Amino acid sequence: MRVIVLLSTIVILIFSIIIHEISHGLMAERHGDSTARMMGRITLNPIPHIDPIGTLLLPGIMILMNLFGSSFPIFGWAKPVPINPRNLNNPKRDMMWVGVAGPAANLGIAIFFTAIFRLLVRGVSLGAVILFYGVAINLILAFFNLIPIPPLDGSRILSGLLPERYSYRLSQIEPFGFIILIILLVGGLFNFIFHFILRLATLLTGMALF
Numbered sequence: 001m002r003v004i005v006l007l008s009t010i011v012i013l014i015f016s017i018i019i020h021e022i023s024h025g026l027m028a029e030r031h032g033d034s035t036a037r038m039m040g041r042i043t044l045n046p047i048p049h050i051d052p053i054g055t056l057l058l059p060g061i062m063i064l065m066n067l068f069g070s071s072f073p074i075f076g077w078a079k080p081v082p083i084n085p086r087n088l089n090n091p092k093r094d095m096m097w098v099g100v101a102g103p104a105a106n107l108g109i110a111i112f113f114t115a116i117f118r119l120l121v122r123g124v125s126l127g128a129v130i131l132f133y134g135v136a137i138n139l140i141l142a143f144f145n146l147i148p149i150p151p152l153d154g155s156r157i158l159s160g161l162l163p164e165r166y167s168y169r170l171s172q173i174e175p176f177g178f179i180i181l182i183i184l185l186v187g188g189l190f191n192f193i194f195h196f197i198l199r200l201a202t203l204l205t206g207m208a209l210f
Contacts, residue, residue, distance in 0.1 A: 026042065150171065
């Protein structure tokens, strides 16, 4: 059963991160930038979306952790879609909407899985566990990406809301964004966020796996 759940969650994760990136590309296209489409990234084919770390290494490590007893949801990300802000109709405002699109797509998928769970699930079953992970994975993708640290989507949203000078200062953090995220990960902040999200998934589905 554990192997089936793992395989199913891998499929859900890959589908969810692809939809996340496609949503960015479609929103950018809607506001004037078709770079993602020209680069072949508006596609459900997973190959163009593969990121060596976020799609292969990190999920692979988490799969091994699950095989050895951990029950934590598998997490990862796809290669970011290329966006040229200069092509956007209103770069500052439109980049904010591009940032919103990815997390909004994941929230939509989480709501979809929640609706299926509530309509079809009666008691604990293999399908119920898979649907629960579908909800949890997409909530994690949505809330994690809303953290306002470059290059995460939350920084694009915050940048669109801030006055120009503060927006510029926020953009200057981007070269150090990955280091900041690593520090937060080691410091345990993400564990708090992840456990909060898992409790939210439990509240939505009515099933506690953790």
